[in-house]
Structures are given as structure tokens and as C-alpha cells.
Amino acid sequence: MEYGLVGLWLATYLVLGLATLPLAAALFPRFEDAGAALAVPLGLAVVAVVAHLVGHLAFGWPALAAGLVALLAASALLGDAAAVQERASAEAAGVFAAAFVLVVAVRAYNPAIAPLPVAIGEKMLDVGLVQASLRADALPPEDMWFAGETVQYHYGGHMLSALLALLTGTAPRFAYNLALAGFYAALVTAAYGLAGAVGAVHDVPRRVAAGLGAFFVGVAGNLHTALRVAGWLLPDGLASSVPGVPADAATWTPTDFSYFSASRVLPVRPADPSVTYQAATEFPLFAWINADLHAHMMSQPFMLVAVALLFSYWRGDASTRRLVLVGALPPVVGLVGLVNIWSFPTALALTALALLFAPGDPTDLLGRYGEGLVDDAASRARREALRVGAALVGTLAVLAGAVLWTAPYWVGVVAEGPGQTVTVWGHWTPLGPLVVVHGVFLATFTAYFARRTATGRVGPLSILFVGLAAVGVAALGAPAVGLTLPFLAAGAWRLRDRPDTGFPTLLVGAGVGLVLLVELVSVEGERFNVIFKYYAHVWLFFSVAAAVLLPALARGRPTLPDEADVDRERLRRTGTALGVGLIALTGLYAGFAVPAQLGGDPVGAEGPTLDGTAYTYAMYPDEAEAIAWLNGQPGRQTVVTAAPGGYRWRPEAGKGASAPASLTGHPTVLGWFHERQYRGDEPYERRLSDVRTIYQGSAADQRDLFDRYGVDYVYVGPAERTKYDVAVADHPDLEVAFQAGNVTVYAVRT
Template sequence: MLYLFIWWLLLLLLSFAALPVTLRVLRFLPDRGYAFAKPFALLLWVYPFWLLTSLGFLQNDFGVLAFLLVALAAASWGLLRGRGERSAWAWLRARCLAFGYFRAFNPEINATEKPMEFMFLNSILQSQTFPPHDAWLSGFAISYYYLGYVIVAALTKLGNIPSAYAFNLGLVMTFALAAVGAFGLVYNLARYAQKDERNGKGSRAPYVFGLAAAMFLLVIGNLEGAFEVGYNAGLGSRDFYAALNLHGLEEVEPSGTFAPQDGWWWWRASRVLNDQNPSGGGHVEVIDEFPFFSFLLGDLHPHVLALPFGLLALACALNLTLRPTMLIASKDFLSLLRTQTLTPEILPNMLIVGALGMLNTWDIVTYGILIAAAFAIRQYRAHGRASRAMLATAMAYFILLYVGAVILFAPFYASFSSQARGIAPNIFNRTPLAQYLIMFGLFIFIVASFAAVLFFQQPNRKRALGEIAKFMLPLLAVPLVIAGLGVVVLLNSSELQNMLAGVLNMSPQDTPFGVVRAFAGTFVASPGTFILLTLLIASVAALGRLNLTNSEPENAARRNAVTFALLLALAALILTFGVEFLYIRDTFETRMNTVFKLYYQAWLLFSVAAAFGVFYIWQTTRGAGKYVWFSALGGLTFLSLLYPFFALPSRANAFKPDARAGTPTLDGWVWVRGAFPDDYAAIEWARSNIPSDAVIVEAAGREYSFDNRVAVATGLQSVLGWGGHELQWRGNYDQAGPRERDLEQLYRTRDVAAARALLGKYNVSYVIVGGIEREKYQLNQSLIDKFSKLGALVFEQNSIRIYRVDASH
């Protein structure tokens, strides 16, 4: 509890230090950005720390972090003008403490990618300069988007908090900041929408629907949880559930109660989509994670750490949208560029967009485009039409935004490598409509209803239908364009022809048209999602355009808020539409990661747009139909809440203390003391006695395992950790492959000279020999004893030993 208090106190100090500059930058929001003070403060504090440490001007230590905090406060408070509007933050803080309570019953840094994330955190804490070293590949820097771990490490170092606690505190902080950010966005949207209403200022609606946004983002699950409950209660046949293809749900023995009982049953909700292997018909893994699942699982992954900063980017976009505009008569491009684009106000947006690239690189595109789109909307209102000058300034802003973002984070990109190999068409898999609605059903219901209400409020519905038709035509042409481009590419690539010929079991010369037949066949077999998204995207885009071009002074504030909400809904729909046709190629050569990352962004965007949509429907509709609709919404929300209702106690061991695991606690490493006491003792010795710049050697780890436990827990550089993940991070196995072979030779050889040469090759100072090494390399006593000829035994407890390599031996 002490460390939780220290962490919260540090966040309060940071937000207080940066509050004036936050209120200045986000001054056009009704609360002037108060909801976003903490994530913005973290960026303003950590960015100069990271940059100057990367450039060699500073070092990664407590004094630097403390000095930069004081400097931020001094610079920020010189800008103070006025104050922000506080809202229901106390309730949200209580909610975040509740999440901390949940984490205390399952804090273990174990399984999935948690060891990897703990390794990143400890690597950064051990590194004196940046980029931080990769503890799983000695001599190399981390090649991953790691800014979120720098933020957590900075707070860890400033508060002198053990990293095993910091891991879970980072999760609690991220949940808290995301909850406040989602609340703040919809609160500001709803408050601004009521600007022109006589009784709007005293309304509680912005608070209510702000809380709904936080719930949509972080508390509800997808509808898979409802099917889990129904299946286990015996509602429906196994054939029905088999037809839904929910990651093998129908193969589980039902519990006979509403509560699922099989192992990690809650995992299936993150695997709703099921692609098929075109050559064998087998299952192809697709990840469709959502925020509640992420926090339930407890992985401190970049897509989770980036959530509050994605919301901060949306706040910047909203701030641009709500900025008062005056009609611009000038047509001189250079004058407009100087007065509208080249202003100091673009700098915070560059910082936030650039930070997103280093937090979770997938986010830099989506949120940067949304900020640029918000600027374009503001320019449209200022010019009164889509003039050449308006389009030119909007494009200039877009280019400058990204150029500035990349320049600000140039040291990161200079050392970053990726597994991305370009863009590929999704030929063989369409998302079945049932699976899409299980994933996003609640949001689709709200967005479709929001669009329907706006349509029936149009003074000229015939014109609205015409606008929808205009947007539908290019969307309907997308499959034809993709197919045509695919044929052109295949006709000019014999390599691709040969690869796909094997998949389709046909001759290479027949491949182009065979691919087209297969591509068309997927639409015949599963057209529902394409049709639904085409209709919704066209409707939302058309209604947004009509709303934007409406120049009537009445209800102008409401229209501006609606335009922004429609922009977010449109972006979410396009993201889920796009993965039906294209994906980013990586080492898996499937759309798994593309669906994962873009669906995650879509969930956030849907959450905000849907919460505002519910607010709008509540405010503008009347009659019995309104209450029928809200009854249906209540039913869908109830079904979405079944997942967290049953998953929370399942994941937290029914909130019962576990003496062996040491729960309740936020110490994520204490479980090792009970499960692997010898390894725990060796790790504690290494933490206290091995220099931070030393290189150790332990067994090359199996993926998602406890292996490499010393490097994970201490951040000390090891020769090789999870080789498969190094492949994913770097896009090749050039370094990991030889090291894997060398480690096996090092442990297995009886030739002392050969072992000495391998230790020298990687500059190894300490050798770990424990149960993991004994099992992996089948070590007998003579193989172990050779290390005593290479140095001194400095630690021994039962089955684990640590040798210090002595160059003189």
C-alpha cells in the first residue's frame, strides 16, 4: 500500500507541475484539459529525459529526473492563466483503487509476455544511457517501442520503488489514466454540445455519459462472455456453438451452471475471430484483444501503456475542432501557412503523435490522421467551403505534423528495426458477421442507432440518401480494386506465383485467376461483414459531411460535437473494414497482428463515439421508442458485463488470499520465492552483487516461460533470451540463431578452451547453472564442473550455482 501511495503522490506532483501548460494547450475544451493533465505531464517530463539521455548529455539516474521535474514546474507555472473545471475524478480514483485491489490477488509476473515486459522495465532501470540495452541480446539495444517502459521506469526510479511492484503499479496507473481520459473526452464533448442550451450548464448528463465512456472502454467485455455463460448453462446445442467457431468452446465440457469452470476460459474472448489456413483448412490464430481483457490478463504491453496517450491525442484533436474560428477571406497560401499552420500550437501535437510512435508504433498513423482531420474540419469551417487554400493548409499541417513527430523522436527511429515487411492483401479470409458482432455488437448497435437518429433528423432525407449512395459506390468497388491490383502484382512476380501455387494446389501460370476465384469465393461464403460495414461507413461519412456543411447558427455547438463523434466512429469502422482486405506482413505471414492492433484502436474509438451517441439519443429523442431503445441498450450492456462479472473472480482466485503466492500483494515477483526458492535466492544475490554492465549467461529461453529468469528480474544483459521474440522485434534471426547454437555448445562441451573462447566471444562475466540449464542441456556433474576451471563459484544454493568468470584462468 505504501508504494501505491508513493506512486499516486508522484503522479499528483507531476500533474500539478504541468497543469498550467496543460490548461494553456487544451484551453478550448470545457474543462481546459484537466482530465489529461497527468498523461501530458508524463510526456513533458519524460521526453527531455529520454532525448538528452539518448544524445549523451544526461544519465539515467534519480538526480536528473528530480531536476527535470522541478524545471517542468518552473517553466509551466509561468504560463498559468485561469483554471480548469474539475469533474467527478474522486469517483474514478476509487474505481482505480478497486482495480489495484483486483491486481493484488493475481500480481504474478508469469506466463504470456509478462516476463518479456518485466525484462524491458529492468533493462531500462539498469541502463545508464539510452537506447537501453536488451537484456536478452547482450551488446544490442532494445529494438521495440519502449517509451511506455521508460515512463514506468522513470516513476520507479524517482520513487525508489522495487520494479516488481512497479510492474503492477504501471498497470494500475494506465487503467486510471485511461478511465479519466475516456471520461474527460465524453464529458467535454457533451458539455460543449450543451453550450447553446439554456439549462445545459447545470446538467449532470456530461458526468453520466462520461462515466459510460469509461465503462465502455475499460469495464465491459465483448459478447463472447454471454455465449460462454449460455453454453455452460446448457442454453443451445453444441452444434450451434460449433457453428459460431469460438475457439473450440463447443469442445469444453459444460459446467452445468452459469459460471464457466474450464481453466483460462476467459482467454477465448480474445480469440473470437478464427481464420482458416487455405492450404489445409486448419485454424489460423487471430488476436482480437480488448482493454478489459488486457487488464484482466495483466500484461504491461505497449498497446496497453499507449491507451492514455491515444486518448490524449483525441483530446488534442477535439481541442482543434472546438477552437473558435473566424471566416478566412485570404487566398494567399504562404500567408495562410504562416498564420494557420506554422504556429507554436502545432508543437504539442507533434510531441504527442511522435510519442505514440515510440509508445506503440501502430498508433502513430491512426491518431495522427485524426488530429490532422480535426485541423481540416476547423479549416473547412473557417473557409466556409473546401477551397484550394483550405485543402493546401490542411495538407501542409498533415505533413508538418508527421515530419515534426519523426524529428522529435529521431534517436528512437535511428536504432529501431521492425519485422514489418510491407502490405499484403487478405485473400482467403473474411470475418463472419456473427464473429464481428460478437466482438463489436454493442458498439455497432449504438453507432447504427446514432446514425439512424441523425438521418431522420435531416430536413432533406432524399439528399441524405443521395450522399450515402455517393459514399457507397467507392466502398463497393474496393474488392474489385484489390483483386485487380492483386492480379497485376502476381503477373509480374514469379516468386509470388510459385508460393501461391503451392497454397492453391495449381500450376503457377494459373495462380492469378485462381487467387481471384478464391478471393471472390470468400465474399460469396461470408458477405455479411462487408455489407454491414459498407452501409455504416457510407452512412456515417455522409451524415458527417451534411453536418459539417450545415452553416445554420442554431445548435452550432451541438453540430460541432456530433461531427467529432462521427469522425471517431468513421475511423473505427474504417479500421475494422480495412483488415478485411489488407494486412501488414510480418514473421507470421497472417493478419493476426494487424487485426489485433487495429481492432484495439477501434475499440477505443468506438467507446468514445458510442458514449456520445447514447448521450445524443437521450437528449434529442422523445416518445415510447426512446425507452424501447434504451431497454435494448440495457440488455446488450448486461450481456457485455457478463464477461467481467464471471472473469474477475475466476482470474483473482475468487479474491481468496494465497499464502504460497503471497497474495494479496502488488509484488509481482514474490510468487517465485515460493515456487522456485533457489532461483529466487540466486536472483537476489545477482541483483546485489553483479555490476549493472556485466554480461551473464543462462539457458536460451523457451517462449512465454520462466526461463531467463535472472535477466528478466535484474535487467542484466544475457547472451540470449527468447529467440523467437528477438526474431519478431528485429525481423531476422541473424544474431539469435548463432547465439542459440553457441549456448548449447558452451554448456555441453567438455573442452575448457572452447568454453573459454565462447565466454570471451560474448564478454561473459557470470555463468548461471540451475535446474533450467541442467534440464535443457542435459548437464551431468562433469559438464558443470568445467566452469570451476574458468572462474570462481560465487553463489550456490541446492541445485543452482553462479560462477564468476576469471580471465586469468
């Protein structure tokens, strides 16, 4: 086990956070911890945004140095060192360390950066982008799966991981897992700080809300595991009659548990029985156990930083609001898009909602220029029009600033990528899967809004009527409408009628709005990703809101001052019972999944290790030697490998997963089939044909293709020998550069 590297990376993250504390204190002046729990992701954000800009001139140490200098300068010039809370900072560091060590422990027993049959997912894409970034002289990096072209992918998180590897002097095979642990720890700590800050405003003890925020974001799972356990415990006949319990639950036992199953409960195309695969409805603990270093995961800490900035705006005076809206939010939202383009619309939409519903007069942002725009005698319609206009202008300003801060990415990657068509989606997801995914949170919000709306004007019977109407809509074939519209209506009403309902209500509205939107629209050819990416945001918003609302319910709240006859003790008992029950149900997944990951020896290693390529020496020993040799070659060397690569590394079936490119960052002429999506059919098919010609065509055609693609090496391993009638051994322009067993790497003579 590489304990030295673990200590080095943990210290690096904490030192970055320490350097960011004054800046965090300035941006979050009304947070009880002065933003200490947000310091690490905020510091990483500053480094990433500046390094990305400088990296288009010179990547590597120049970009890293610029990012670090910018962070120190921002903290020194804009920060508030006197406001830093030392005790709270130590507390946040402890939370970060605990979360970091958890993922390190899990990955130490399952470190493989591999496709099937060793691991599930797209780890080869992720490590390839990290390696390609490290080999880049300037951004964007060359695509390791499409030699000669820059990446057509949101690479910001992989770029940041590469910078951390460079800063610590860590080989990518270790840096992958350590960066993964760092992003998880940053996410959990950000949730801890944000939930604590929101809770403190709503008369919830800060540490209670903070702890629940960390739990729901970092530990909790959906109801899938709880339903499996219920089916196992209940008699067979009774289990099959309980709504939501899977049909095969009666035969399930704890030994059948798979960490993967809980992430696949929602049908991609419910109206098409021929489509049997499920959408990814991930929650963070699943994602980090599955351990792709993927864009949707790395963006989550920065999404919570953006949410925290919006809460600081929500609570701040005019000067804080200006600092957040003009200075801090645009680069953070830009980074969210750079790391994961799917998150960009969500960040902007949440910005619009926060600006629209935030308490106070939006004209305060204009200082003396806003005086006289609205007076006490102004009509409600005029005030509302001004508020809507201010929210629109503010959101557009954030959009413009976000694009400017990350302009090279939008010009060089997004604008050059394939177009996407938004379409109307005409298939409703069944009620059962929606409840499995969102049920715990919706139960919390139902209890909260029922208490909030039961006033003298709106009695319990009215609330019951609305609830029954929603159930009726759900039963009539539009489940998402029935589940979401009551919350949208109640939330909008409470935010306009009583702004003290506050930020949790805004997060609930944003979450249920996304759930409904995903049911109404899609992106052509991307239905899986539409559900996958936006449900990740829903989980974050619901988690932070529930972390505040559950303890509020347990304290007998919320009730209105004029309701003196309310039995608060009964409210406290029912709220506490609800909270304990929901925590237990959502914690079952972690109780099964985490212990199952610990113990045993990783493939290719004796004892725990963070070496993500150790498995290659056990399963593909000759290829492991050849890949290690290629990895030692300087710069970017174009390599030809079997195409297309994909989710399996099975040489006997002609599938090599583009491993020589993915594990080294050296570009190959054509890698994974994802390039069809990134580049279009014609360029993809042309390269697919050209790779075939390179392996089994005439010498003249091969020579032309060597020149066209600037080929440096031709890799001939077991997958290539299975897939092609290889005819390169006697080519006059090739010579053996490396050989190990059944793998030969030929160099193109220059």
C-alpha cells in the same frame, strides 16, 4: 499488503496531475473541466518525452529531473492557472483513484510477473525492459535478451515505468504492478474527460457521457460472455439455433467462465482450417486483468490525449489550433510511437481526418498570411482543394514534429530494426466473430445514423435499402465490407453536409475504417499483431463515440428541427432501452471476471501482495535465491542462460524462460525466441549455437565465447542441466560465485 507503496504511487500520480492542471487548461480551453481529467497522462507525456531526449546523454536521475523541470516550466510559462476548475479537478482525481485501486486490488491477488504455468502472456519481456532501463547509463537500454546490443523494441512505456520506480524508490518487483495500475487509471480518467467534453458539445450531460466513456473503455467487454450466458439460459435446441452463440454454449455454465476466452474469438487465418489459434481481440479490462505491462496498453492513455488534443483543435479558435497543432500534438504523437510503434500510423491517420473535417476555415492557422486565399466567391471545388491541401500539410507537419521530438528512437531503434512488408490480405473474417467483437458499438451507431439520415431528402425506406444491401454484401462473402461501408459513407456524407454531426462521427469513421483496413492489408508474418494492435484502437474510438451517442439516443436525439411530427417520446424510450440493454450486455464480462480475480492467497504469499516475484520462492526456490543474488549485482553483468527462452518456465523440460535475465535486467547472450523476429534468422541461430557451445563445448571454444560476448556469469540451473550436457564445472576460467541447492552461478575470472 504494501499499503504504503500504494499510497505513495497514488499520491505521485495525483501530484503530477496537479502540476499539469494549468498546462491542461491552456490546451483544452473549451473543455468544461478545463482538461482536468487529462492532466495525469498529459503530465506523464511531458516527463517521458523530455526524459527520453535527455536520457540519451544520461539516463536515471538526470533524465527524470529534466522531465520534471520541463513539466513545471511548461505549466508555469504556457499554462492558464486561472482557468483551472477545482471541483472538476477533484472529480477527476476521484475517478483516477477509483480506477487505480481497482487494478491494485486485482493484482494484489494475482501479482505474479511470470510465464506459464503461473501466468499467461509476456510479462517477462515487460519486466525485463523495466529492469534493463533502470540499469542503463544512457538510452536505449541494452537488450536483456541479446547481450551487447541495444533493444529493438518500442520501450517508451517501460522507460517511463522505470522513471516512476526511480522517483518513488520502489523495487521493480512492486513497481511493475503499480505502474500497471497507473496506466489503467490514466486511461480510464482520460476517457472520462474526453467523452465528457465531447458529450457536452452534443447536448449530453457531461457526467453522463463521461461516466459512459469510463465504463466502455475501462469496464465493458465484448459480446462473448453475453452469448455464453444466453446459451446457458436458453433451451439446448434453441441455443444452438441462435446466430453467434458458440456451438458448445449449451454445455457452458458460469463455473466454466474464463477471463481469457473473450479475447480470442477472431480467427487469424479464416481460410486455413489447419490454423486453429485465434487473434487477440482485446479490450482494456481483459488486458489489465491479464496484466502484461505491454506497449499496446501503455500507449492507450497517450492515444486518448492525442484524440483530446484533436478535439480541442476541432473546437478551438485559431490561436488554440496553432498551439495544439504546432506545440502539443507533435510530441504527444511522437510519444505514442515511442511507446507503441503500431499506434503511430493510427494517430497520424486520425490527425489527417480531424484536420480534413474540422469546422472552420483552415487558412485561419496562417493568420494574416492566409488572408485572401479563399473569399466568399470561391468555388466549392477550390475550397475543398484548399481544405485537403491544408489537412495534408498539417499532417506532414505533425509527422515531422513527432519524429523530431523522439528522433533518437527513430534513428537508433526503428531504422536499425527488421524491415516489414505490407501485403494484401485475401481472407475475409466471418461475420459472426466480427459481430461478437464490434456488435454492441455497431448497434449504437446504426441507431444513431438511421435517425441522423432520415430526413426529407433521405427517407426510412432508403435507409432500409442501404441496410439490406450491406447485409447482402456481408452474406456474399465480404462481411467486413457490409459492416463498415454504410458507416463510412454515412459518416463522410454527414461530416461534409452537416459539420455539426461532429467529432463522434469522426471517431466512428476512424474505427470502422480500421476494421476494414485490417481486412484488406496485413504485414508479412504479423497477422496476429495486425489484428491485435489495431483492434485496440478501434475499441477506444468506438467507446468514446458510443459514450456520447447512446445518451443522445436516450434523449430522443438526433432529429432535425424540421421534423416536427417525430414522436420524440418513442425515440426516448427506444434509445433508453437500447442503452440499458447494451450496458448490461457489455458489463457481464466484468461481473464475472473481476470477482473471480479477488480472493485466495497469491502463489508464494500469505495474503494479498504486490510482490511480482513472490511466486519464485514457492515454485523455484533455489533459482529464486540465485536470481535475487544476481539482481543485487551492480551495473550490467552478462549472464549465460538456457536458450531460447519462451512462454514457459518448466525446468524439467529444459525451459527456463530466461528468468535470470528477465527478472534482473542483466543481459543474457540469447533470451526469448522473439529475438529471431527482432534480429533476423542468422544472428539468432549463431547465438543459439554459441550458447550451446558455452555449456557443453571445449574449454578453448568456451573461452573464446566468454571473450566475444563479455560474459560475466554462467548460470547453471535445472533447465540448463536438462537441456545441455553441462561441462563448465572444471573450466579454468570459471569459479563458483553463488550456489543454492541445484543452482550454481559461475563467475568468469578476469
